[in-house]
Each structure stands twice: as structure tokens, then as C-alpha cells.
Amino acid sequence: MIAPEVREALQRAVGDSVEFDADTSRLTSLRVGGPADALATPEDRPALARLLATCHAHRLRQRVIGRGFNMLIRDEGFDGVLIRLSRFRALEERPGPRIFAEAGVSHASLTRFCRDRGLSGLEYGAGIPGSLGGWIAMNAGIGPRETRDIVEEIEVIGPLGDEPRQIPRDALQFEYRALRGLEAGTVVVSALLEVKTATPDEVGAEVERLLAHRAATQPLDIPSCGSVFKNPPGGFAGQLIEAAGLKGSQRGGVMISPVHANFIVNTRVGSGACADDVLTLIERARTEVERSSGIRLETEVQILGRTHS
Numbered sequence: 001m002i003a004p005e006v007r008e009a010l011q012r013a014v015g016d017s018v019e020f021d022a023d024t025s026r027l028t029s030l031r032v033g034g035p036a037d038a039l040a041t042p043e044d045r046p047a048l049a050r051l052l053a054t055c056h057a058h059r060l061r062q063r064v065i066g067r068g069f070n071m072l073i074r075d076e077g078f079d080g081v082l083i084r085l086s087r088f089r090a091l092e093e094r095p096g097p098r099i100f101a102e103a104g105v106s107h108a109s110l111t112r113f114c115r116d117r118g119l120s121g122l123e124y125g126a127g128i129p130g131s132l133g134g135w136i137a138m139n140a141g142i143g144p145r146e147t148r149d150i151v152e153e154i155e156v157i158g159p160l161g162d163e164p165r166q167i168p169r170d171a172l173q174f175e176y177r178a179l180r181g182l183e184a185g186t187v188v189v190s191a192l193l194e195v196k197t198a199t200p201d202e203v204g205a206e207v208e209r210l211l212a213h214r215a216a217t218q219p220l221d222i223p224s225c226g227s228v229f230k231n232p233p234g235g236f237a238g239q240l241i242e243a244a245g246l247k248g249s250q251r252g253g254v255m256i257s258p259v260h261a262n263f264i265v266n267t268r269v270g271s272g273a274c275a276d277d278v279l280t281l282i283e284r285a286r287t288e289v290e291r292s293s294g295i296r297l298e299t300e301v302q303i304l305g306r307t308h309s
């Protein structure tokens with residue numbers, strides 16, 4: 001619960017673009033989760049900087065939520081300010097060729113933009129749902145292709161709400177499904193992406209090939225957060241979960257997908273599935289895999305809750 005004077009400070013920072021006690025189940029692809037104390041959607045960089053400065057001054061937790069394709073918010077909710085960059089949507093071709101894109105640009109817009117202009121390099125991301133900010137923060141990828149391969153520099157605003165600054169590729173510490181080395185609470189605002197010239201047909205064909213492969217191997221017609229666990233070195237989390245006999249395992253309204261064991265799917269959107277069910281299946285999978293293989297799986301999905309229940 002945010003005190004009235006702090007609510008006013010947040011409203012001074014971003015005007016009407018803040019909602020209190022916001023339902024978060026509509027913000028994540030798993031469609032579960034409790035309320036956030038506040039949800040702010042700043043309209044531009046100055047508003048975002050004011051918002052971050054206000055959070056810092058009032059010791060409010062803050063966290064960016066992209067398009068919520070890899071986030072799980074606990075049923076108890078999030079005791080802080082969720083920040084959405086859905087109004088950061090600039091997308092331009094630059095000489096090089098390069099692409100300048102703001103963090104709120106969706107994977108679908110990026111893919112369409114590249115296909116229409118015959119710009120190659122981002123095809124791998126066609127089936128990785130999310131925003132550019134989420135791709136960068138997660139170093140999203142498939143097989144050997146990762147977001148780090150295309151990022152030339154990023155623009156960030158630090159947690160104190162300071163001036164935007166650019167960070168070049170060499171200074172970024174991308175790891176498997178993570179970007180490390182930025183001060184906690186730093187917000188990625190935009191990026192410059194390196195691409196190559198191709199033809200729309202070439203880009204389109206590669207996108208279609210990758211999407212077809214996904215459709216054949218992943219449960220895409222039902223809400224999920226994609227891979228729940230990171231792959232352990234030299235192995236695949238999905239294979240370990242399947243080998244532990246957990247495909248199809250259920251709890252309440254959620255299930256370990258019979259199609260791909262590293263996906264937990266919500267079979268009862270809006271009628272009873274909850275974050276606690278997902279967390280229970282996560283623990284079940286972790287325990288059973290550790291028992292059968294000795295490997296302790298680490299979650300890829302970003303789990304948010306309250307600091308004090």
C-alpha cells in the first residue's frame with residue numbers, strides 16, 4: 001500500500017499515467033498474479049526519469065514489465081511500482097544498415113519492419129514474444145542466436161532518474177538469458193541494432209521456417225511464459241523434466257505441457273488458475289529432476305512478489 005503523499009508524488013511525476021492497486025494478471029502471458037501497488041506508463045524520457053527519481057526518493061521498489069512473456073507475479077502481488085514502456089515505440093532504419101528501436105517495440109513490429117525492408121539479423125526473434133527491452137534484459141535467443149549478436153549499443157536511464165546515456169556493446173555483459181553489470185533498477189530505453197541487407201523474400205522465408213518449427217514443437221495456442229527453466233550446461237531442461245515423468249503433471253488450473261515439458265501452461269484462464277499453482281509445479285519439477293538426475297534447475301522466468309508478506 002502506497003501512502004497518500006507518495007501517490008501524489010507519483011502523480012506529479014507521470015500525471016494520469018499511473019494506476020494504483022493494478023491487476024497484473026492482464027499484464028503477463030501466464031494470465032495469473034496479484035495486484036501491483038502501482039503501474040506507471042510514462043509517456044517519454046523526462047517522465048520516466050521523474051518516475052525513477054520519485055521511486056528512489058520514496059524508497060519504492062520499481063521494476064520494468066515488458067510485455068510480460070517471461071514474468072510470474074505471485075498471488076500476493078508486487079509491493080512497488082511496475083513500469084511499462086509501451087509508449088516507447090519509435091522504430092527507424094538508420095544508415096549501416098542499422099535499426100534504432102525503443103524498448104517498447106514489440107517482436108511482431110520488429111519482425112514486420114525487417115521483413116518489409118529486407119533487413120536480416122533479427123529473424124531468430126520472430127517467435128520470441130516480447131518487447132525489445134525484454135529481449136535485451138533477458139538476452140533472449142534460440143539455439144546459438146541471442147540478442148547480444150545484434151545489439152550495437154543500448155540507451156539507459158539509471159535508477160536515480162539521471163540523464164539517458166548510451167552503453168556500447170563492448171561494455172555490456174550479456175550472459176545466457178541475462179544482461180549483467182547494470183546497476184539494479186536501470187531501465188533500457190532504446191537500442192541500436194546491427195542488421196544486414198537482404199531481400200524481403202529471404203527474410204520472410206527464414207521467419208516462416210522458424211515459426212513453423214516452433215508451432216510443431218511448442219504449445220503456442222495456450223497461455224504460458226515460454227521456458228520456465230534455463231537449460232543446464234550441456235543439457236535441456238525440458239528433456240530432464242520429461243525424463244522425470246512430469247509431462248502432463250497438473251496442479252489446479254495449470255499443467256506441465258504434454259507438448260514441451262519446459263512449458264507450464266494455464267488451462268483455466270480467468271477461472272481459478274493462480275500463481276501459486278505455477279510455483280508449486282516449478283518446485284515439483286525442480287525437486288523431481290534433482291532427485292532423478294542430480295541437476296538443480298534454475299528458473300528463467302522472472303518471479304516477482306512482495307518483500308514483506
Ligand SMILES: Cc1cc2nc3c(=O)[nH]c(=O)nc-3n(C[C@H](O)[C@H](O)[C@H](O)COP(=O)(O)OP(=O)(O)OC[C@H]3O[C@@H](n4cnc5c(N)ncnc54)[C@H](O)[C@@H]3O)c2cc1C
Binds near residue numbers: 141227
Ligand atoms: C510461447 C513463448 C515462447 C518463448 N520462446 C522463447 C525463446 O525461444 N527464447 C527466449 O529467450 N525466450 C522465449 N520466451 C520468453 C520471452 O519471450 C522472452 O524472455 C522475452 O524477451 C520477454 O520479453 P518481454 O518484453 O515480455 O519481457 P518481460 O517478460 O516483461 O520481462 C522479462 C525481464 O526483462 C526485464 N525488462 C523488460 N523490459 C525491460 C527494460 N526496458 N529495461 C530493463 N529491464 C527490462 C523485466 O524486468 C524482467 O526481468 C518465450 C515466451 C513464450 C510465452
